[in-house]
Amino acid sequence: MSPPKNPEVTEKNPDDQVTRMIILGPSADISQTELVRILHMMEIPLTIKSTCYGAVIGGDKDVVEQAVQKIREVDEYNIFTKDRGFPPGDPRRCRAKRGGAREGFHQLEKEFELLEDVSKALKNPQKVKVKECKKISPEEFRKIAEECK
């Protein structure tokens, strides 16, 4: 006889499980340790992993979104977040198992260099004109091609 099902335990849909990377900008007011402590203090069912750039959190979609919203409030202009495909600590990506940085790290490293200026721009927004791209006429294109000869 199979054991009776607990009505409180419902099966989770894997599509509803999401992972988020929380990245601290270079001028962030908090450290990685503080970030993880704040996440723990939220007392919501999350998987939290401390990383060199901040933290990785995983869990139900609505819970993760709630955590992201709350953590952004801590330091709005210096906390950045990004979706992640693999769950936190996944052995296929975790550097502890693979040896060497995971694939996405190099990209993150490159974008991290810009985060300080991004947060400055977010703090002091300025009006700029966005030029709409338009197609050029064949004559104009011919002229450009001839100039490049």
Added chain:
Amino acid sequence: MKIAIFPPNSLILADLVERRGHEPLVLQSEIRKKVTSSEIDSPPLNITEEDPIKGLKYAAIEVPSGVRGRMAIFGPLIDEADAAMIMEDAPFGFGCIGCARTNELCMFNIRKRNIPVLELKYPTSKEETIELVNKINEFLDSLEEKNG
């Protein structure tokens, strides 16, 4: 609004889109389906039967299989978008965006869709970064105005 971003795994673009209350169509959400699905034997090395069929919608049979495989993931994201942002000349190590032909095909598909598109260059200095952020915010705000 759903905004397609290119490179589709960019932290800066995805974060800025979310800050303005839009939904970024990112690559990671598609990859998640591949690596957490129990139907795939050893993710992410295997693909399903459906993937090459999906890729054929965007790239012909004689196109290298890598392009078709990538387009099976990027293509549906582009189709779903209400607007798009392209950041050209991103550094080479930009994640799995190492295929120049797929990048060209993606940008072509985005431009072909006749949706509002913001085209930018990957910034290399402080001034360029600040201008990039302001342009993105301006573009996202203008989308809100157009849609009420």
